[in-house]
Amino acid sequence: MSYQVRIAETDHAFDVDDGESVIDAAMRAGLMLPYSCRGGTCGTCMGDVVEGRIAYPDGLPPAIDGDQDEAGKALFCQARATSDLVIRVGEVRDAGDIRPQRLPARVERVEDCAPDVRRVFLKLPRDKRLAFLPGQYIDFLLRGGQRRSFSLANTPHDDELLELHIRHLPGGLFSGYVFNDMKEGALLRFEGPLGNFFLRDDSDRPMILIGGGTGFSPVKGIVEQALHTGVKRPMHIYWGARARPDLYLDALPREWEAQHSNIAYTPVLSDPAAEDEWSGSTGFVHEQVVRDHPDLSGFDVYMSGPPPMINAAKTAFAEAGLPADRLFYDSFEAAPETR
CATH class of the missing domain: 3.10.20.30 (Beta-grasp domain)
Known part of the structure; x- marks a missing residue:
């Protein structure tokens, strides 16, 4: 009933x-x-x-x-x-409708998915849940007032554990801890959710979603939320990385593409190694987007990743006719380490 x-x-x-x-x-x-x-x-x-x-x-x-x-x-x-x-x-119709919280969390599970990328799953106290929009991020609160930001890769309907994708950066204070010292059961504190990168539901335009490196993490949350709620808009997912191992969850978007007629997936490698035996798209991911979609005037574009990718894409997409108010992005600032 x-x-x-x-x-x-x-x-x-x-x-x-x-x-x-x-x-x-x-x-x-x-x-x-x-x-x-x-x-x-x-x-x-x-x-x-x-x-x-x-x-x-x-x-x-x-x-x-x-x-x-x-x-x-x-x-x-x-x-x-x-x-x-x-x-x-x-x-909750906008990120501003959600009040960030400061919460403790325990490391429930850690998965190695690339030589320098780990999926970290956090569990909140039994009486706490984090309200968030897919695509938002959290700040870990470190000693001395320092913060490190990481995008949420899961969705609100699947929030028993919070999922983060963390890349090991040389000399990185927090990522070094995650890869060298952190154990399951470790206690962390964070503030969130934060950010204005999330799926807008007031449009029926086709979407292009672009992740650079671990910028795939918020794209994952957005796509899984769209699938969960039955969004039928066409979604073309691009994942830009340097070499094949950097596509650390490549099977997942391939599965989305195989199972949903409104999803297309294009991985793009900027510097594939000989051992990658790569026959797919190469170059910079934003350039591949424009090659596939030379007229972007009818699209909504979501992208997350390092600042050079974001800045180059903004210029290229504007030249391809994308209105500025249809570009939503999260720039993973790397000072001194990024999410």
């Missing part, structure tokens, strides 16, 4: 399954409602039930009292619909 939930004063509606929380159903439909702990203890997700009925699986959660419940307030991370609903709650 399922019920319909409509958000008052908007044209947004979604279905919620019997026993499913309103927050989880909204996220499944591609809508982001405010939340933090996902456990009923913080009150961030509180809103109003305008019409209909809800129930809580384990009684009133800690962050709501009987008077608020009687007045029609609800914690939507715990509320289960028992009829069709009309609710009033603020939607």
Whole structure:
């Protein structure tokens, strides 16, 4: 059995399954409602039930009292619909709608996926969750007030663990720790989410998504969110790297391309080694984009990676007709080490 939930004063509606929380159903439909702990203890997700009925699986959660419940307030991370609903709650439509948090996290798992790239998976305390938009990043808080920034590679609907792709930079303070000393179970502190790099859902234009090096990480989150919410817009993914081993998750976008007719994938190597036996595209990734799409006037473009790639691409894409307000990017500044 399922019920319909409509958000008052908007044209947004979604279905919620019997026993499913309103927050989880909204996220499944591609809508982001405010939340933090996902456990009923913080009150961030509180809103109003305008019409209909809800129930809580384990009684009133800690962050709501009987008077608020009687007045029609609800914690939507715990509320289960028992009829069709009309609710009033603020939607997260922009990065500015999410308040960054400072949180601890433990290293749950580390995977080597290239000689100089690791996937690091973080687990938050049991009563905490991080609300974020796919493509945003977090800052690790280090001693002496230093910070190191890394993009989130997972999606809000799959947030049990936070996924980061970390490249080992020579002399890098934090990346050196990650590769030489960090163990599973290590405790880290971070602030996030941060940044304005995320998928805009107010367009029906085809998308070009470009990752340079570990700039693939936020692209991964954006694409997986788009697939989860059923986005049908054409998506052409480009991954620029130096040599074949730098395409450290190459099988994943190839799988997307094979399984979804609206996805194309083009890896581009700038300096392939002889042992790579590379027969694909070569050169700079932004140049390949323009070769494939000489007229960019009808596209939205998302790109993340090192500043030289971003700066060169901005010029080339403008010359190919891309309006400035349809280019969304995250420049991985390398001072003194980057995400």
